[in-house]
Amino acid sequence: MRPGANCDFRIIVDDRPGLPPNAYQTLDKSGRPIIGFTPALFEAMRNRDELAFALSHEAAHHIEGHIPQVQNSATAGVIFGTILGRLAGLDAGGVEAAQNIGGTIGARRFSKNFELEADSLGARIALRAGYDPLVGVQYFQRASDPGDQFLGTHPPNADRIRVVQQTVARSR
Ligand SMILES: [Zn+2]
Numbered sequence: 001m002r003p004g005a006n007c008d009f010r011i012i013v014d015d016r017p018g019l020p021p022n023a024y025q026t027l028d029k030s031g032r033p034i035i036g037f038t039p040a041l042f043e044a045m046r047n048r049d050e051l052a053f054a055l056s057h058e059a060a061h062h063i064e065g066h067i068p069q070v071q072n073s074a075t076a077g078v079i080f081g082t083i084l085g086r087l088a089g090l091d092a093g094g095v096e097a098a099q100n101i102g103g104t105i106g107a108r109r110f111s112k113n114f115e116l117e118a119d120s121l122g123a124r125i126a127l128r129a130g131y132d133p134l135v136g137v138q139y140f141q142r143a144s145d146p147g148d149q150f151l152g153t154h155p156p157n158a159d160r161i162r163v164v165q166q167t168v169a170r171s172r
């Protein structure tokens with residue numbers, strides 16, 4: 001979909017203490033895409049299909065170019081990331097990574113449609129990789145409603161499940 005784009009994903013486990021179940025996508029200084037998972041997310045997931053769907057969803061954010069599209073509205077998130085990094089006692093590189101994470105979180109306050117796009121493309125990626133996105137998306141049936149969560153601006157779970165079902169129906 002994006003010839004020439006850097007899709008050499010670096011996958012990290014973000015084990016700063018106290019983080020809620022979450023996955024995110026960000027970029028390092030060179031533009032290399034990073035996908036992060038918190039340990040709490042692994043504990044909340046029940047099978048390989050759920051993990052594959054979370055991974056493909058985050059990869060889809062990068063492939064769709066969502067971060068560059070929303071970067072201008074992310075200033076508040078960058079400030080948040082700086083504070084987060086200092087609280088966590090990270091070195092300069094770590095603070096920079098936290099700034100990127102903060103920017104992503106800030107940006108996503110405005111991007112429910114981006115989440116649904118990433119669910120749709122993520123479902124296609126997981127399907128092609130041999131996983132079942134219809135099983136994978138079941139994670140959202142169990143997850144508490146987005147209003148209660150750290151990333152409280154995600155779309156309603158029912159919308160996400162419907163988008164995946166429609167995508168799979170078109171792809172099979
Ligand atoms: Zn997302």
